[in-house]
Amino acid sequence: MTVIEDAPAPGAGRRASGAKGFGRTLLRVLGLPVLLIAGWWVFSVWSESFYVPTPPRIAQAFAETWFSRRLFDDALPSVARLLAGYALATVLGVGLGVPIGLSVRLRAAAEPVLEFFRAIPPPVLVPLIMLLAGIDNGMKILVIVSGCVWPILLNTVEGVRALDEMLSDTCRVYGVRGWSRLRHLVLRGASPQIMAGLRQALSIGIILMVISEMFASSSGLGFTIVLFQRGFAIPEMWSGILLLGLLGFGLSMLFRMLERRVLSWHWSHRA
Amino acid sequence: MLEVTGLKKIYETTGREAVGDLTFQLDAGELACVVGPSGCGKTTLLRCIAGLLAPTAGTIRVAGRPVTGPPDDMAVVFQEYGRSLFPWMTVQQNVELPLKEKKLPKARRAELIAESLVAVGLDDVPRSYPWQLSGGMQQRVAIARALAYEPQVLLMDEPFAAVDAQTRAELEDLVLRIWQRLGTTTLFITHDIDEAIYLGRRVIVLSSSPTVVVEDIKVDLPPERDQLTTRALHRFTELRGHVYAQIQRAKDAR
């Protein structure tokens, strides 16, 4: 993430604005969500199901549950572990991916091994790493790293491998080499692929964050939600699902902003 | 056969007036070329005639019937052959698709495909995919597709702008041969003055946008054209100089 942050950002905002269309836009954005929530509401009142609480009940549970100490004891530490693991995986994945992508021999030797590691469904690493590293913060971060690193690594390898030969030759002709070549040609050229890997890794990271806490933990988002479910605290359980949803949504928005910045040249170049 | 009357096109989103007030017509069997400075709304004109774009004002008639959607008896050859040929279909399937849509019986389709591929000199590659062929050959496929459709009016939108000079000369002669044999009314849009004079019996010179007709020139060259002798004629050079001056004036007038 850090290596490509100096991207030029020629404002690619192409939002057609207009005050008269505002109402219509509002309807378009909020219409279906409002309908769906209304539908849920009607269903929950009509069915009186224990498992389907009404929206206000969930909202109340959400406020009571998460605007409290749980935010600092459970939610934020989970997110911190996720971000730490994700950052570590990025450094590791890009750091290893560049040399492997640049060397034909290294790539040929490493590819089957890497493909194998990527094919292992990351959740099975949870019991395995629990065994190796015990049950603590370090283990949870390690789980996230071990799951996130493969898509980043493999996409970096692929991106570096498929660098435009023309640009490569241009760099050779003008004597651009070493650090400057790495920064301006290799990392930038591979960044669309690297970002694709980072995107995959983000969703895997969230999965692993939740699972590692569900499996063996006494705190964290995953743990708390399972606790609610076991205690049949249904509105609280829904509020936890909602929080995880919002977390996933928020992180993906952040990621998209970052991607837009880093890859603005890529989209306008292709358009 | 093709009548364009008072055509005007203003793009609603940008408010840009692309075509001003355009009137011209083609008789049955005519081959006319349209030239104009770059960005003069040639493509807008073509899309209007092809029924792909609704004009802001004015009418277009093909064989007497007003154009409201793509007309049945018109075929279009686009500049971007790479995007106009469907990459998931073989040469034969590409030519056949519009015929299928016309609900022609299978035997008739096979006949038309074979004829048109022979006409463009591609009868040996019906099972190839377009991307396996060179650019010039791909454009031949697009021409074959247009011929097999048996149109009354053939529109060509800078069809040879993206091929190399030698291929271009071959394809120009191909278009002339086909036109002389079939006598299809043809409107050929180009930005190349030489090409317009070499191919056209008439050259319609357009202004910059908002486009109007600057001049409608009859090309008084011998009907049999030849890449070497025709282009070497004194009259050819004269016409070229004349059209060039017209286009320059059209540009400066803005």
Add this chain to the structure above:
Amino acid sequence: MTASRGSRTGRSGSVMTRSAKLGHGLAGLACLLAVMEAVPRLGVVDPRFLPPASEILGALAAEVRTAALWTALGETIGGWALGLAIAFLTAVLIGVVIEVVPGLRAASHSTIEFLRPIPSVALIPLATLLFGASLGSTLLLVVYAAFWQVLIQVMYGVADVDTVADDTARSYGLSRWSRIRYVVWPTALPYIMTGLRLAAAVAFILTITAELVIGSPGLGLEIQLAQSSGAVATMYALVVLAGLIGIVVNLAVRMLERRVLAWHPSVRGEVTS
């Protein structure tokens, strides 16, 4: 994420014969095995927690001979395939409808953008509550996760129809249905296959997750049982097996992709992920 269109540029230095590549690959695998063997034997890691490679492979060989493993494997593959199929069909159907019916895309955009990034593991408690440790739980998670992968790709694909191709089809008088069949569908197909490939991988992860965490029957449950009963070598063997199945799943989907998309540039050149 998106299937790239148009010609790919040349790639640097991929000059290596097939056999040389294979040789290097095998050497790489041999290295991995050697390290896995040496690390516990030399006492770098306690062999109780990381048995030597030979022991793991031995355990794998023993496991493969038990009927229980094959039952578990069948359950995993069955859950995966069923979930993927449901997700794929509904996503293609809904995606095409959203794109073809005017106004629907705009109206559903915000909802899709909100629902899509919700991690499906958030549904684990709900699945447990509704279905308990059964196939239903697996399906809920798998379908939710895989559905979005396919839907997004279908929508990208349908939106990517080339303007000139569409003009061509319209100028030859193709009807709406013909345009969908001959232009829209082939254009969207590469995207749909990409969606299927991504969905297949995600579906496999979620199948194993449901088994591991909720305890639905299958390979994941076996891994969990091996871990809690202290059969460490068996657990590693099952993890290796899960990796191998993951590879098979990947290869199978790619083969399908190649067959379906023989005309597509990405297949003509070289398939990249």
